[in-house]
Amino acid sequence: MVNFKINGISVKAQKGETILQVARREGIYIPTMCYLAKATPNASCRMCVVEAKGVDGLVLSCNTPPTEGAEITTDSQILYKERQNIMKLYNVNHPLQCGVCDKSGECELQNKTLEFGVEQQNFAVRDQARKKKKWGVHTYDPALCILCEKCTTVCNEVVGNEALFIKAGGYKSRIEINLANCIQCGECISVCPVGAMASTDFKYTSNAWELTKVPSSCAHCSSACSLYYESKGGEIRRVTNEADFSSLCGAGRFGFDFQNRVQTKDTSAFEKAVEAFKSAKNVVFNSFITNEEAFVLNELKKKLGFNLVNDDARKYQEFMDNFASTSNKSLYNGDIKDLSNSDFIISIGGSIQSDNPMVKFAMAQAVGYKKAFVASIHPIEEAPISNVVSMFIKNEVGSEEAALSMVADIFIEDKSSQKEFFDSLDFGYLCGESNISEEELDELKQKYLRKKKPMLVIGEDVINHSRAKNIAMIVGLIQKYTPFKVIVVPPSTNTLGVSLICDLDKIEDGFSVGYNVKADFTLSAKGEGDLDMPSLNQQEGTFVNIDKNLVVLNAGVAYHGYELNDIASSLGVESKNVIDYTSKLGFKEIEFDDLDNYYDNVGNAYRGYKIESVKNNDSVKLDEVEELGEFNGSVVYSRNPLSQFSPFTKDCKQIKVKDELVGSEQFAMASKIKSGDRVKFIVDGIEFVRHFRVDRHMKGTVAYNPTFMLDSKSSNYRYNQVKIEVINE
């Protein structure tokens, strides 16, 4: 703790805090142009200079920690003059085209030019021709660029992609891109203080001040990131975020045009829907649903007695129940922030690259800021994230139980509670079966030395594994008996919420109503069923996200049809608005309108509330590790390409990723197919016809088969042995 003064006020700094951070925390204003709170200081704008008593010259506040007894002044005539000069410099040759600039009205250059009273320009230099660049979702205009470096910093530090970089050289300096590394997330757009890095799609479509801005949560994956829907004329025009503190992936930022545009209420379809519920044997839904609607379905189940079916959430529920039987806690104890502060990470059973972008962002930050060692135990080596992953441990498909049991054996010191299980482990056998070598395990142990904040990230593969029960119990043990914090990544947006709220069943033969799932009677937010429903950007409600936070969803754009709540009300589960249920979900009794949804001055998120873990006093014995089934021949892995998560992202016009089968040269050879072939294969009874492409960076004999277009997530193991047939014409 350091005691010092800012403008005569006594303040304290924590270890690692800079003068600027303390000032912001204390509500003292220091102007900046290049400072990005969520990353390390760029120190390029020099606006944040302050005076320190007894020190000659001006001191930069953004990257200087205070010293004991320092007396800082943040505002003086000298500082004003220097800051004014910096604004003059920024305006040298900055095109005076604010009238047609996208950023006008929300431009930091505009704002600070005004703030520092730049009425006349003393400085001039010969201008230079600069070419605009189009880099997919973003467009770069070097003439507008002030080289604040926020975009390169966010790309490198926060996203972990190292796509954007500075081509330095005096006045000619500019931003360049290594496009192969760019994941089209648009973080660079969000942090640009001027109009240099602009959304290609949004550009020149609207003035900032004409847009209606609604805070909400992203509907695409379980991170449920904070965002703003910005709309005009009944359409969402763009998505923005609190870029200083939070991030979005490409799906969140560009996948917003999935609303249901139905204009009228179809009364007869509505009546049929009410009848369908009455006669339903099953109501099938997926986890792209709010807590409140899931609660409504559960209430209807209680009333009407149908089977409530959501296999994705049911599997997750079972997994967490088994987890709780050994961890004695109903929930895992880690979150994304822990992950980004971690120094040792083991990920198992998931695609770090694409399953949950914020998990990958957080790992990249852990690597950058904490020199984290990241081990990915996964059959596929994801080459594009080799800058994040320190060690790929490629296990045999199906051997996750063996892998995790060895991890548990290495890291759990007190094995007394499961002595028989640990005694039964035969490393020679397990290493052989899983194809994980003892050297790899030794290295893992070696790298763990002196690490202080380890994390274990559990992916979807193991939740849907045939040995999920035992695996969940092993994970529970690790949480209980080691310093590891655990995250069990919920596979879909609200899998966790649904699993906590609903009493779920297996499907049985009989008439089924589907909600966003094709069935005998289908309710569809995509307008593809028997009755229209609002999409998730047209609803109020809440999700429980990966951080176990109950977060707020507001309607970004109006909806004109019927809602589930209308059906429920007709069936005797009555409420005026669906958000009346928010306080009744079984968590905290807080009304929807009373939920927090903001960031404070230094970036602490206040989004809803954290769901508390419930104690569990079970003491269940683990089974011995089971022998493995073999996966031979062509194996496909159900994994979506970046930015694609569901049918809701599928048709978003800015998300242009194809649904092709992608494999290595080795896979092509083994499957006797070649790049460009049209191929046919069956996974879980579903026939896929796909264009096949060889990715030369891939290795091994497992190919990626995207499933985002399917309306409900398969609840089976993500790897499947398939027979591939070429159907070229």
Add this chain to the structure above:
Amino acid sequence: MSKVYFSTWRGEFINNVDKPQEEWEESAYNLPAQYDNHRTSKAFIGWDGVSLFDEDVDVIRLAMEYAAQYQEYSEACGRCAPGRWGGRILYDSLDKIARGEGEKADLDHLKEIAKSMQITSKCEIGKTVPNPILDLMHHFEDTFLDCIENKKPSKHYYDEVGYIAKITAPCTDACPAHVDIPGYIEGVRDLRFDDSLKATRQTMPLAHVCGRVCPHPCEDACRRTNLDEPVSIMELKRLGADYETDHGFGFFHPLNKKNPIDKKVAVIGAGPAGLTTAYYLAAEGVKVDVYEELPVLGGEVAVGVPEYRMPIGKYNQDIECVKDMGVNFITNSKINADDMRRFEKEYDATMIATGTRISKKVRCNNERPEIDGYWSAIEMLDQINLWDKYGIGEAVDLTGKTVVCVGGGFTSMDVVRCAIRANAKKVYMIYRRDEKTIIRNTTYEEYHEAVEEGVEFLFHSAVNAMNDEDDVLKSLLIDKFELVPDPNGGRDQLVKIDGASYTIETDFLIPAVSQSADLALLPEEWEIEMTSWGTIKTNGKDYMTSRKGIFASGDCEYGPMTIVNAVGQAKRASSVISRFIQNGGEITLTDNEIMEDHLHRLRVYNKKEKVTGWLPGLVRQNSEVLDAEVRRDNNKEVNLGFTQDEAIDEANRCMRCYYIAMVAT
């Protein structure tokens, strides 16, 4: 001392304007008045002032050309607002005046922007570029006004004048390998560890090594010292190297390997100098064969520096990086004079980088190598390291033995600490001078770690005689000395204290006072010129020996010195060799190298300078070190390196003191 017409360099003000040349006052600084042996300098301009050596210099254009340099360097760099725009305004406005189109208001704007740059720029380059420009504008105001008022171009605006510029920094200048230190620290700060490593490797291929065991002369020239404490420069180098290794990336080479040029160079010795020569020559497309006497690569860093200081796994990464550039290594190959004669015919050039691998005697009575227990430091460390690192030979076990080492430098520290690890009963270090001096000659950490591990240091002591029984060492007679001030004000003298001598029973005497070079490989008829202390003589600039095409670098040239010194020499030599073999045997230096030498003579670091614009009192980070109890009986790396938080904090202490210097010829 340099004869100048006008100078403001480093606070000195000399104005010989209107004085006849023979009355010119001289400058106290080693200014580069003579650029090289065929070019004189007209002017020198840099961060700390400007010097004119000639009355005829066009000062406006000089200022303008200096400002123009600011636009050239990626280090200088457009990475802050005052620097990026300010630098360009300086250049444009000065050019406008020099063209004869300037106005009086331009002078005001120049002064204003210069002041803003001095106060608010991100780094020293932006802060200092205005300095000499303001000096010229102030002292030659009439010249500027003449051009402005009469709308005429400056006197040599359209003439051809050579301007040769060089970017430097106090730390870079002090580093014998001239590593771009602010560059690699910037990489750490930006979390671009790949960039950090590339910045290091531009001039120093041994990033793992010099991130661990470099005595870091750079830190003695760190400007941060003027404010509080030097930046922990050496350890920050590890970050980039560890990043590459930890993630198992391919090697981040800072330069692309050029196509083969059908030239061959032989390098004798695969130590730091040999590796460095090979790396940079291979990058130039030269076929390089490196001959190594030992079965292993790496030279003294491999078989001299112990595992606990320099883990071989890490060093091997550096060696692999050199291999990756396409270098051919031939081990177990001791080169003799016949080989050398053959090499001279077969290769376009030969580099001798054989180091100094003969331990010198301590010069005591009865010092006979045949006495059992007399063990040279080189032989002892060879045996320990070959076993510990490669499993070659046999382990050294000193259980129950007493070991006495005579030394005071890094090698002797390695000897005593290895002796502790070999389970010796008692380990003494005998040193003629005091604690302060031993720390100065090694490092604070090295000395204290040895003490913690249980080494007993006997200061102001020297071995008088070895006592043996039947050629088996039994004890040593030790003389005690005291420091007596020189009545004439010179250095204090060591004087033996009569009657204070004593005896230590011991099993081993290990001389580690110094090493000399084994140069039996030099054919006698070549009559290669040697230095008075038995090393190969070169001019210390191009590293060619007295025989054309035969070069020498590292310890066999300089005498036992540091790794970084060997790297620096070899880097320079490789550059010279690459031109030598392509330009028909001509020895040349690049402008960059000539400037490097000029600036080094001039000294870039000014320890009297008052640093402004930084908050003093930010403490230097110290990395965690294994406890003595945990480390003393094994080879675990002692220094654990920075955590990322510590590294980023430490990188933020760097003031990025890049400077531009320029000579007009």
